[in-house]
Amino acid sequence: LQINKLESDIQRLNQSIEKQKNSEIQLRTQLSDLKNVRKDLEDLRAENVALQTKYESINIQRNRDKQRITDLEKNVNEEKQIKQRLELQIKTEKTLTKKLQDDLTKLNLIPLKNECTEQCIKRRRDQENETREMRKLLNDKDERIKLLDNEIKIFIRINLNIVNKKTMTNRRVKLLIPKDRGEFIPLFFTIFLICAYVIFELYVILPTIYHNIFTYKEIFHLIFGFYIIFNLIGNLCLCMITDTSIDTIICPVLLPSTIINPILKEKIQQDIIYYHCNWHYCHNCEINVPPRSQHCHLCKICILKRDHHCTFLGRCIGFRNIRYYICFLIWTWIGLVYCNILHMDYTYELVGTFSWGVMIACLFPFGAWLFGLVDHFSLLLSCICSTSIILNLYVLFLIIQQILLITNSQTWYEYNKNIHIYNIGKSFQSNLQLVFGKRWYLILFTPLISSQPYGDGMSYDMNKIETNNTQYNSTKRI
Template identity: 30%
Template structure:
């Protein structure tokens, strides 16, 4: 056991040394802070409800134990990747940037410095972000080069967890809403209304069930959208402006650009090392062209 803990510590230490970490972690806006606080309580809260309330009610001790293991594995990956999104620095701060504008680069008027291809200025973070995907309100930071992997796998496990919870709750909820009937379905379709009109434990359970189903549908849309972007090596801005096609070098390569060389192992645990093929400053294109600036070490 001590050897296992030692190996895990070495793995985490090596990973931290290879990754640029953000120095200021606090969200800059009230909306970001509110969303971050909500997620910080919602994730462990739902885990507790499903593992210690739902599963023991629906399943025997043996099956319940298996659900505890599965639920713990899922929530560990959710929290670990959520933290990864927040910790990794995706900005151009601290990087040595050329004083002149190389081919493919541009000048950021806000930062008053040169900015690499695929980077965009974030008005909330007030800095240029490498291969900026978007500003995530739930983490209070930008998703871009370096933490794209954590964002996508976080989405994947959130999608899986909402599906899993909806499945468990489907067996759990019916006795609390009077069985499977039209009235129960109406209560599940309007959970917020009934929670206000008829506050009770059963109505709260119905509310949580509906939120899980809505969350699953929402996550399904997000995972579909961002999977398409990763497979084509395109960001949201590039997709909207039709400027990302030149970075599409085939699905295998495109996946590595966002998830790293060992993308097939990143699903197992957030601390799995998966080096990215680019430094966020230089990018290859389908035409074979590449910016002439040497790769920053």
């Protein structure tokens, strides 16, 4: 019995020793964690000290620049004052010389002695030399003043460029965020769909088709796919960043005078008035607005040549960003067609044939899942296939709609209001140049090509109506 008791005591002691060892190990880990935390705190303190020193150095440089500007301005003012004094001295000397010459001509005095003549000649030479020196000093002062002015202008331009870059970057970052909170969901939906399709094609479709073998076909698919993604995301970002509001132009304070014939005013309809140009006043923005521009209640500003407000991008489509919007639609359609082709290869690789069950599962995935035709992974695959087909048709409809509006020289608002005054019978190529610019045939390849639209967004050509041997530019009051 005593031996058993001793053995039990020994076991208890061993257990207590193991517990102590475990507690020691935990304490050591905690100590190591605390040491790491201390190191991180020391690093953060060092970073804070470095940032403070940088901030202080930046402030010192700013103060030095300000002092330099003040010193330069003082030097310029001093040089100008010296220049004015020298000019006054030259003027007084010129007046004195003129008076002496006039007195000599009036009296007709001719010096008889050679000494007097020599003295006069010396004085004149001395005066001429002094005037030359004064002119040299003035020229030197002018050159110094010009150099100082150029230095001040260069310094101011550098500072203004820094400020403009900061303001432009802040403004572009603000343009990426929709102003209406309800538009965050469709914007997140578009970005989520793009990311989901890219991940699904790269990590599921291509490895199963090519069996993880790195061939030339897979390299071609990767290059072409990344080229589509680059154009799609580039046009999307530029469409959102590009500011197409009236803040980018200078609107006049007074509207131009109207041209209304009182005889014709009774004959025509009440909603049609013949204007010299279709400028109008926006009561929300409290500013005169050019023709074809409308106020957006979601963006809370007037848009130049407003077409519509895209909820999926959270941005208005207008004069400057319609090029990127249409290219975004075209590249999304190309990407969806490419995804559908890869999905067909993937289904053929898995199933082996294209049966009616496979087609029904791709078009109606939830119905096939309810009837037990597909499993969960096949349901996900069929959902992606069906959404790509539906989105493909929807984007194709939007592209055709925009092409028809471009051929008719209309916006979506003008199409709904049945306004045809801006369709002056130009060719399709000239209408493309009005929207996409002179390099319209290159913008589809990359969004980085610069091709500004024709015009300034404020003046447009319009049809003319002939009545009683007179011509008037016809517009509708908007």
